[in-house]
Amino acid sequence: MNEFWVLVTGSLVGITCGLTGVFLILRKMAMIADAISHTVLFGIVMAFIITQSLNGIWMMLGAGIAGVITAYLVQVLQSNGLQEDASIGVVFTTLFAVGVLLITLFAGNVHLDVEHVLMGEIAFVPWNTWTFMNLTMPKAVWMLLFVLLINILFLLGFYKEIKLSTFDPIFAMSIGLPLVFLHYAFMTLVSFTTVAAFDSVGAVLVVAMLIVPASTAYLLSKSIKRMIILSMLIGMLSAIGGYYFAKFLDASIAGMMATTAGGIFLLVFLFRPYEGLLMKKRKLVNMNNLTIKS
Amino acid sequence: MNAIEVSQLSVAYEDNLVLHDINLSVPVGKLVGIIGPNGAGKSTLIKAILNQLPNKTGDVEILGHSLDPKNHLVGYVPQRNAVDWDFPTNALDVVLMGRYGHIGLFNRPKAKDREKAMKCLKSVGMGEFANRSIGQLSGGQQQRVFLARALAQEAEIYFMDEPFVGVDAATELTIINILKELKAKGKTVLVVHHDLQTVNDYFDWTVLLNKTIISSGPTRKIFTKENLQQAYGGKLFFMNEKHNEVLAERGGLNAIR
Numbered sequence: 001m002n003e004f005w006v007l008v009t010g011s012l013v014g015i016t017c018g019l020t021g022v023f024l025i026l027r028k029m030a031m032i033a034d035a036i037s038h039t040v041l042f043g044i045v046m047a048f049i050i051t052q053s054l055n056g057i058w059m060m061l062g063a064g065i066a067g068v069i070t071a072y073l074v075q076v077l078q079s080n081g082l083q084e085d086a087s088i089g090v091v092f093t094t095l096f097a098v099g100v101l102l103i104t105l106f107a108g109n110v111h112l113d114v115e116h117v118l119m120g121e122i123a124f125v126p127w128n129t130w131t132f133m134n135l136t137m138p139k140a141v142w143m144l145l146f147v148l149l150i151n152i153l154f155l156l157g158f159y160k161e162i163k164l165s166t167f168d169p170i171f172a173m174s175i176g177l178p179l180v181f182l183h184y185a186f187m188t189l190v191s192f193t194t195v196a197a198f199d200s201v202g203a204v205l206v207v208a209m210l211i212v213p214a215s216t217a218y219l220l221s222k223s224i225k226r227m228i229i230l231s232m233l234i235g236m237l238s239a240i241g242g243y244y245f246a247k248f249l250d251a252s253i254a255g256m257m258a259t260t261a262g263g264i265f266l267l268v269f270l271f272r273p274y275e276g277l278l279m280k281k282r283k284l285v286n287m288n289n290l291t292i293k294s
Numbered sequence: 295m296n297a298i299e300v301s302q303l304s305v306a307y308e309d310n311l312v313l314h315d316i317n318l319s320v321p322v323g324k325l326v327g328i329i330g331p332n333g334a335g336k337s338t339l340i341k342a343i344l345n346q347l348p349n350k351t352g353d354v355e356i357l358g359h360s361l362d363p364k365n366h367l368v369g370y371v372p373q374r375n376a377v378d379w380d381f382p383t384n385a386l387d388v389v390l391m392g393r394y395g396h397i398g399l400f401n402r403p404k405a406k407d408r409e410k411a412m413k414c415l416k417s418v419g420m421g422e423f424a425n426r427s428i429g430q431l432s433g434g435q436q437q438r439v440f441l442a443r444a445l446a447q448e449a450e451i452y453f454m455d456e457p458f459v460g461v462d463a464a465t466e467l468t469i470i471n472i473l474k475e476l477k478a479k480g481k482t483v484l485v486v487h488h489d490l491q492t493v494n495d496y497f498d499w500t501v502l503l504n505k506t507i508i509s510s511g512p513t514r515k516i517f518t519k520e521n522l523q524q525a526y527g528g529k530l531f532f533m534n535e536k537h538n539e540v541l542a543e544r545g546g547l548n549a550i551r
Contacts, residue, residue, distance in 0.1 A: 164394055167377060
């Protein structure tokens with residue numbers, strides 16, 4: 001049973017991150033995700049200090065606010081003359097450091113230790129359960145389902161708006177789309193997704209689950225819908241595959257999930273039809289043969 | 295009532311005044327070229343009129359109303375290089391984006407919208423490329439897709455930012471014919487344009503711009519050597535000499551009196 005819940009949690013992480021990751025990649029915001037995955041620590045700690053509880057809802061709220069603050073501060077630094085990558089670097093390291101400091105100062109005895117936040121521990125997930133409507137499931141699964149639902153609802157409601165504002169923001173503005181709202185709403189979703197995936201894979205590897213499956217799907221897709229489906233599938237596959245590899249090698253589950261995602265990316269990068277590196281090389285060889293023959 | 299009425303418009307970036315004291319009236323049904331040297335603020339003028347710049351002062355009226363996207367009065371073709379053409383989508387999908395303003399929030403495109411988008415795509419000669427990934431299109435084809443998207447907006451006034459940059463001759467001809475058709479239907483079209491040689495052939499109304507309006511009116515009246523000299527400042531002499539030569543070759547010396 002425990003194995004089952006670990007697999008469910010991992011798959012949900014893969015699916016939720018895979019979905020959000022698609023628009024992170026298309027909006028060229030992969031590094032913002034990296035930043036948010038670290039600054040949610042600040043939000044979670046602040047939520048704990050204020051409420052003195054580790055309730056998932058407060059954590060989610062704190063993380064959501066931290067994510068929006070991160071996105072906003074990056075925007076402020078950037079529009080005042082700092083480069084985008086430097087802005088991200090300054091904002092997230094500072095907020096993350098403050099988060100770490102706050103933990104050691106005010107929350108030293110709580111379950112919120114830094115290592116846990118960075119690496120997560122999916123193996124512990126099945127023991128921390130929550131019962132709702134007579135249904136007892138691990139807390140992490142509840143959180144992930146909730147966030148997945150929000151993500152899906154947001155995309156159903158704003159699919160064409162988020163698509164257009166991603167592809168052509170100037171045109172989107174000219175027809176009156178609420179660009180600022182869409183940007184910060186999306187940043188909030190990224191924060192939610194990060195917190196939900198946090199317990200299982202940790203702040204560092206959640207970035208891998210957000211970005212790697214979506215990048216793999218990008219290489220294989222000519223439409224966003226296909227990219228979304230592939231990204232979620234690859235995310236799930238990475239999680240399940242990663243679990244069994246980790247079991248086989250007796251290694252870190254989260255580490256193996258991210259490694260599997262990286263492995264799948266590498267395979268696709270090398271062997272994908274038409275544009276894969278190896279295919280290109282073979283075409284080149286074929287062409288050379290042709291020219292020599294003629 | 296004029297198509298566009300701009301008064302006292304200024305745009306500043308930090309200390310740098312990019313546009314100042316723009317007063318401009320464009321009558322309905324004109325095909326308008328916005329001409330000026332690099333850095334004259336041509337694209338900025340369009341963006342300012344479309345209310346895309348925060349640091350702008352002054353008033354803009356479109357067909358007697360202040361600008362409101364809900365009116366669907368304005369169609370827009372941004373510069374082609376403003377978007378990432380590797381985006382995973384096809385030509386028809388991009389044209390369909392021109393319908394989004396009409397479709398409204400929370401609604402999905404209907405069959406009718408798809409039909410309209412397809413019709414617009416066909417009208418720019420791109421019907422057979424509907425399902426082609428936009429990354430696989432040539433520069434000229436991409437520009438046509440952008441034009442088709444603006445047509446799908448079914449607007450009254452069209453703004454086009456450098457639609458002729460980096461396109462092949464066939465595309466340029468297609469585009470200008472469509473613009474002339476729009477004009478014949480009573481639409482107003484404003485085009486940011488670079489090529490001085492074609493101004494007389496393409497536009498019946500010209501706006502000469504260099505940070506402020508140098509001159510604006512019917513092309514044959516205001517597209518003069520003196521006005522061009524003023525708009526192009528220091529570069530003028532060399533340019534005009536070269537320009538005269540080329541025009542003479544094309545038999546159009548009367549372009550600059």
